[in-house]
Amino acid sequence: MALNLVAKNQQTIQDKTAPSASVLGVAYQIWGVEKVRCKKCRKDIPDESLYCLFCGTKQVKEKKKALKRANGTGTVYKLRGRRKRPWAAAKNKVVIGYYETKTAALEALNRLTGRSLDERYNMTFTDVFEAWKVEHYKEITNAGRASYNRAFDVFSPLHKKKFRDLRTADFQAVLDPYMKQSHSTVSKHKQLITQMSSWAIREELLTTNFASFVKLPENKKKEKDIFSDADIEKLEADGSDTAKIVLMLIYTGMRIGELFSLPLSDYHETYVIGGEKTAAGRNRVIPIKPEGRAYFRYFANLSEGELLLSGYRGQKIPNNFRKRDYYPLLDKLGIAKKTPHATRHTYASRARRAGMAPEVLQKILGHSDYSTTANIYVHTDIEELIKAVEG
Secondary structure, eight states: OOOOHHHHHHHHHHHTOOOOHHHHHHHHHHHTOOEEEOTTTOOEEETTOSBOTTTOOBOSOOOOOOOOOOTTSOEEEEOSSSOSSOEEEEETTEEEEEESSHHHHHHHHHTTTTOOHHHHTTOBHHHHHHHHHHHHGGGSOHHHHHHHHHHHHHTGGGTTSBGGGOOHHHHHHHHGGGTTSOHHHHHHHHHHHHHHHHHHHHTTSOSSOGGGGOOOOOOOOOOOOOOOHHHHHHHHHHOOHHHHHHHHHHTTOOOHHHHHTOBGGGEETTEEEEOOSSTTTTTEEEEOOGGGHHHHHHHHHHOOSSBGGGGOOSOOSHHHHIIIIIHHHHHHHTOOOOOTTHHHHHHHHHHHHTTOOHHHHHHHHTOSSHHHIIIIIOOOOHHHHHHHHHO
């Protein structure tokens, strides 16, 4: 029978009949009771004692209960099961997010202090788009803005719905009718909702980017058309102003929009300063190949305003030029139909065949990554492949 001092120590204190320290010490040794020192009076007491036999100080520290949050400030609770984000934060019966730690969930609620849940967490698709574009549209060109505006129109069935309620299936249902379009077109639509969702996560409207799981049509890479040497000879021989513009594109690698918006002041005989789209593409030095300098000089002398091509008598808006001037010219010359962008592909392929350094070609075309230049714009014909293996 062991001396059960641990169980009786509290009663001993109440009876005020506690034995002396020396007597207890002998008893501990006889019965093999482990001793510890009291946190307050430092006297020896049995191990695992709840209270000190001498001064009555409690020996086990109680775990403090979390303070109750004030009414209307929300609540945090832990979900059952094994979860990556088990802590839920909710306010007014609306779950605002799921978090890995309780602290993160509490911080999310604290950030809501003084903010109306109705105004913030009930933002519609349109509300999120308007808030997102204020920030994003500062960094892109007019062409980029127009592209996102078209994508926004595609999602018109979702415009009035609460953004935090939308899931992958909602986005996919809108995009499914467009699956017969090109991968790049549908990809642009997905890019909009993905970026909007990223913004919503940053603003704590969402915890998951459901748009990122949307499926796109198969990306079938088609070899881009380029102008052959025979095609270029036909353009040279034609001599029309439209043909001159096509040759200007071929001899600089400029985009059609870049050329038509080029200020006369940025023309410098052997090169121009221009560009659009990305940061790497804007305000870049674009050399003019010797074969194309006469055409630039021609339009510089013909100019009637601030733009280099202001003196051109045809269509000056790129889309109209493409339909009314460019394609009719190809038909007239017997050149297989190809988009104006083929002039850019032609420039890149001819430059690589001539041995231009990859990093130089990348800068001229205005790409931030050479893989874009190599994978999309550089073309290799059959004869070149055969020569490569024959040495």
